[in-house]
Amino acid sequence: xxxxxxxxxxxxxxxxxxxxxxxxxxxxxxxxxxxxxxxxxxxxxxxxxxxxxxxxxxxxxxxxxxxxxxxxxxxxxxxxxxxxxxxxxxxxxxxxxxxxxxxxxxxxxxxxxxxxxxxxxxxxxxxxxxxxxxxxxxxxxxxxxxxxxxxxxxxxxxxxxxxxxxxxxxxxxxxxxxxxxxxxxxxxxxxxxx
Numbered sequence: 769x770x771x772x773x774x775x776x777x778x779x780x781x782x783x784x785x786x787x788x789x790x791x792x793x794x795x796x797x798x799x800x801x802x803x804x805x806x807x808x809x810x811x812x813x814x815x816x817x818x819x820x821x822x823x824x825x826x827x828x829x830x831x832x833x834x835x836x837x838x839x840x841x842x843x844x845x846x847x848x849x850x851x852x853x854x855x856x857x858x859x860x861x862x863x864x865x866x867x868x869x870x871x872x873x874x875x876x877x878x879x880x881x882x883x884x885x886x887x888x889x890x891x892x893x894x895x896x897x898x899x900x901x902x903x904x905x906x907x908x909x910x911x912x913x914x915x916x917x918x919x920x921x922x923x924x925x926x927x928x929x930x931x932x933x934x935x936x937x938x939x940x941x942x943x944x945x946x947x948x949x950x951x952x953x954x955x956x957x958x959x960x961x962x
Contacts, residue, residue: 775936779873783813785842786822792838814839816877823881841881846874852890859894860901863933871935902938905930906945 788810796804798812814822819841826835845851846868854862864871875891909927931939 775870775873779870779877780815780817782816782844782846782868782870782874784816784819784844784878785811786814786819786839787811787842788839789836790838813844816874820877820881843878843882843884843887844868844874846871847878847887852887855890855894859897862894864898864935864938865933867935869936872937898934898938899941902934902942903945906942907949909946 788806788808791808792806794803795806796802798814799806799810819839822838823841825838851862851867868874872891872895875887879888879891905927931942934942
């Protein structure tokens with residue numbers, strides 16, 4: 769991803785539940801207490817970019833000391849136990865976009881921070897099953913639109929219904945698969961004419 773990638777920027781802005789391990793002076797405004805200290809044990813949701821920095825930083829000046837991070841991170845609602853159980857049951861039935869617009873981007877970033885083997889396996893299975901479903905729908909939309917004398921009526925509505933639950937990356941995959949299929953058909957028609 770590039771520096772100017774809007775999906776990366778939006779992923780970095782996702783809120784992550786954190787618990788402070790240290791008292792931080794004059795940061796009470798983060799907890800609606802302007803002019804106060806942010807006490808140890810305070811639970812807040814912070815943007816991913818900030819939560820990651822605070823979780824990886826430590827307060828020890830001597831590397832030999834037991835260093836603890838400024839904050840402990842928890843998995844966000846998008847990757848809650850409820851969501852993981854639903855993905856285990858049937859990944860195609862979960863509307864990832866309602867969980868997070870950039871679900872896979874968020875999950876990838878968080879897997880770098882957490883050692884969740886089970887979550888890693890569930891996300892892989894989810895990706896494979898949903899990518900196959902996306903390819904199937906892209907092909908169906910292409911077949912419906914490309915038939916001789918066929919009508920395009922209803923294709924947009926069916927496409928909108930299907931893509932409603934897809935996260936941003938999956939939508940891009942659907943668009944590329946659909947346009948690739950369309951381009952392949954046009955090329956074949958050109959070959960047949962000549």
